[in-house]
Amino acid sequence: MKRFWNGYQKAIADDHYFYERSCIRQTFFPGSEAAFLKILREELGKDICDNPHQHTCTGIGYHSDVVPFDTTMTVVARLFSLMTEYGYKNYVPSCVTSFGVFTEMMTKWEEQPELKEKARQYLWEACKREFEVPENIVHPSDIIYKFRFDLKPKMKYQLLNRFTGRPLRVVEHIGCHYAKIFSHHGIGNAEFPYVLAGMIEAWGGEVIDYPERRHCCGFGFRQYLVQENRGYSIANTKKKFESMESYEPDFILTNCPGCSMFLDKWQYTIAEMEHKTYDREGYGIPVLTYEELAGLLLGYDPWTLGLQLHQVQCERLMDKIGIAYNPSEKYRGVSGLRHPSPEKPEFLKV
Amino acid sequence: MANFGFKISTPRSIDLDNADRTLYEQMLEMVPSYRYCIGCGGCTATCSAGQFTDFNIRKTHFLFSRRQYDKLTTDMLPEVDLNKCMLCGKCSLVCPRGVNTRGLIVEMRKLLLN
Numbered sequence: 270m271k272r273f274w275n276g277y278q279k280a281i282a283d284d285h286y287f288y289e290r291s292c293i294r295q296t297f298f299p300g301s302e303a304a305f306l307k308i309l310r311e312e313l314g315k316d317i318c319d320n321p322h323q324h325t326c327t328g329i330g331y332h333s334d335v336v337p338f339d340t341t342m343t344v345v346a347r348l349f350s351l352m353t354e355y356g357y358k359n360y361v362p363s364c365v366t367s368f369g370v371f372t373e374m375m376t377k378w379e380e381q382p383e384l385k386e387k388a389r390q391y392l393w394e395a396c397k398r399e400f401e402v403p404e405n406i407v408h409p410s411d412i413i414y415k416f417r418f419d420l421k422p423k424m425k426y427q428l429l430n431r432f433t434g435r436p437l438r439v440v441e442h443i444g445c446h447y448a449k450i451f452s453h454h455g456i457g458n459a460e461f462p463y464v465l466a467g468m469i470e471a472w473g474g475e476v477i478d479y480p481e482r483r484h485c486c487g488f489g490f491r492q493y494l495v496q497e498n499r500g501y502s503i504a505n506t507k508k509k510f511e512s513m514e515s516y517e518p519d520f521i522l523t524n525c526p527g528c529s530m531f532l533d534k535w536q537y538t539i540a541e542m543e544h545k546t547y548d549r550e551g552y553g554i555p556v557l558t559y560e561e562l563a564g565l566l567l568g569y570d571p572w573t574l575g576l577q578l579h580q581v582q583c584e585r586l587m588d589k590i591g592i593a594y595n596p597s598e599k600y601r602g603v604s605g606l607r608h609p610s611p612e613k614p615e616f617l618k619v
Numbered sequence: 620m621a622n623f624g625f626k627i628s629t630p631r632s633i634d635l636d637n638a639d640r641t642l643y644e645q646m647l648e649m650v651p652s653y654r655y656c657i658g659c660g661g662c663t664a665t666c667s668a669g670q671f672t673d674f675n676i677r678k679t680h681f682l683f684s685r686r687q688y689d690k691l692t693t694d695m696l697p698e699v700d701l702n703k704c705m706l707c708g709k710c711s712l713v714c715p716r717g718v719n720t721r722g723l724i725v726e727m728r729k730l731l732l733n
Contacts, residue, residue, distance in 0.1 A: 500628035507627055541621050615621075 277458045281415045282405040286317040287357035289348060291364035292325055294526040294558075297533075300575030302363055304564040305409050312423055312567065313416055318355050323348060328366035332490040342384065343391040345374045350392060350400035360403035361412065365525035368408045369446025372454045375402060406454070408447060410524035410559050414456060414464045417471040425568035428474030430519070431591040436475040437519040440554075441465035442509075442532065444525025445485055465522050468559060472566055481512035487535065488527030506535040510547040510554075517548070520555040520586050522562055532556045533580045540617040551618045553581035565592055572598050582619045638686035642730050646683065649726045655716040656680055662710035662720050674703035676710055676720060683727060692731050701728050 286309070290302055309315040327344050330336035352360055362368045378385035385402075392398050413420070428437040443462045448455025457463035466476045487505035492498055509532075513521075523529045533556040540546050546553050556579065557565070564574045571592065576583045577599045587594055600608040613619055647653055663669055663677040679699045682690050690698040701724060710720040 496624045499623070499625040503625075504628040504630055508630065538623060539627070542623070542627060 276453060277456075277461060279407070279411065279454065279456050280405060281407050281411050282359035284315050285357055286315065286359045286361045286412070287352040287355065287403075288317050288319050288409075289323050289326070289360070289362040289364075289367060290319070291362075291367065291526050292329070293530065294363060297526065297530045297578065298558050298561070298575055299578065300564070300573060301558045301560040304560040304569060304574055305363070305413075307569075308420070308560070308563055308567065309412070312420060317361070318352075318357055320351055320355060322351055326362065326364070326367040326370045328364065328370045329490060329494075331370060332366070333494055339387070339391065341370065342374055342377075342388045343395060345371060346388040346392040346400050347396065347398060349402065350398040352403060353399065353401045358401075358404040360406045361409055362406075363409055363526075365408065365444030365447045366527065368406075368444075368454075369450050371403075371406055372451045375406065376451055378402065408464075408524065410447075410464050410468075411456060413559055413563055414467050417468050420563060420567070421471060424472065424566040426566045426590050426592055428469065428472050428566070428590070430589050432589065436473055437589065438477050438517065439469045439474045440477050440479065440482075440513050440516075440518040440521045441469060442482075442486060442521060442523045442525075442528050444523070444528050447524060465524055465559060468562070469522060472562075477513065477516045477518055479513045479516050481509045484509050484512070486523075486525075486528040486531050488525070488531045493531075502531065503535050503538060506531055507539055510536070510539070513554075514547045518554055519589060520557055520583075522557055522559060524559050529556055529558050537580045537614050537617050541615060544616050546617060551616075552585060553617055555579065555581045555583045555586045557583070565590070568592075570594070570598075572601070581617070633685050633687065635686070639688075640686065642688060643684065643686060645730065646723070646726060650719050650722050652716070652718045653680075653723060656684075656718050657716055659715060661713045661715060665709045665713045667707050667709060668703050668705050672703045673699075675699055676704070676724070679727070680720075680723070683723075688731060691727065701732060 288306065294301055306317060306319055309317045325344070326348065327336045327341045331341045360371065362371055389399070392400060428439065429435070430437055443465060448459045448462050452459035455462055455464065469476050485505050486509065487502040489502065492502040521532055523532065536546065536553040548554055561574050561576065565571060571583065571587060571594050600610055602608055658677060658681065660677045663675055666674065666676055668674040669676065679691065679701065682698065691701060704724045706721055706724065708721040714720055
């Protein structure tokens with residue numbers, strides 16, 4: 270029995286991580302990765318390498334059949350060679366798609382060692398580099414999950430509604446490539462994924478278990494890359510929103526860049542197309558990444574975390590928690606210049 | 620509305636929770652034997668109209684029992700055209716459950732096409 274349940278656990282390294290940034294998170298949730306590095310270095314005192322020579326994992330191209338398997342394998346090998354060069358053994362890819370790509374390559378190399386030798390040969394021929402396979406590969410959400418109780422005493426706020434005193438009701442959404450491909454790489458396996466639910470419960474919130482909880486967010490690569498196909502993407506998102514609507518969630522927590530983006534932005538599109546929002550007042554349901562949530566509760570400035578770049582604005586959520594913020598600083602850039610306010614949507618209130 | 624270049628695709632899943640049961644309930648009152656159908660397809664196998672057209676009585680029953688009434692009406696191109704049935708009644712003769720299949724078609728026409 271113990272061995273059986275061990276399949277639902279996951280080894281997460283304690284320290285000395287090699288971080289790999291995501292391609293799309295830098296654009297849509299630009300404060301999340303900086304917040305993660307700050308939390309690890311300043312709050313937890315961990316060593317994490319943010320290497321400037323990193324590059325794409327080819328995930329989006331790979332899953333859209335643009336980049337062939339051998340190329341992806343070689344690109345992954347180059348990223349691992351950077352980790353080897355800088356003396357790290359614990360690999361932490363920021364993106365769930367990258368996490369899926371890396372776990373896939375590592376599994377392939379384990380099952381077919383000749384492929385690993387092929388990758389070594391390609392890498393050497395391409396750029397005269399060598400690599401070692403990471404001893405431990407985890408997603409950053411795994412690390413925050415592991416240290417969730419260490420972070421809790423440092424937090425200024427809890428997931429409580431200060432007006433009612435009740436826990437905030439949270440929908441958690443885990444990226445499909447986190448545990449649905451290689452389930453043993455996810456906390457709680459693919460059956461009982463607990464990585465985000467564990468954070469929510471530890472920090473005072475209440476997890477909503479709704480019918481379409483494990484349904485895809487709509488970020489399937491083939492569904493959105495071609496504009497004409499995006500009706501399939503948004504149909505998935507709509508299905509999830511319709512399923513969660515009656516539970517009246519206070520916000521959605523995600524660990525995947527695509528899920529954060531689509532659950533957030535499609536709310537605007539659905540509102541424009543069907544004049545429908547999934548909260549009572551017409552403001553939409555805010556979507557947070559786990560780094561943004563941890564940063565907010567730790568008392569980081571919401572505008573430094575990049576919350577003003579979300580489609581569904583988070584002020585009402587911050588009011589519920591009691592987080593202090595300065596509205597006049599919302600559109601002031603890091604250079605000190607004040608940027609113009611964005612155009613307002615027609616139907617989604619902001 | 621802004622033109623996004625795409626529309627929200629309608630899923631093909633059948634939502635029985637939100638389906639309109641009115642017509643189905645009416646049908647059960649008019650043809651009580653409808654509830655005994657086991658979907659064996661005997662009616663379709665013997666159907667004269669089905670030999671020459673795409674009329675499919677078993678499919679008709681399924682669509683109606685799943686409350687997919689729009690697929691049986693002739694406003695758009697219907698999945699099954701109820702007008703193709705010649706009301707010969709052979710389906711009623713072969714039904715192992717004694718369902719009044721001919722009566723079903725007649726009542727469906729009244730409910731959906733009139």
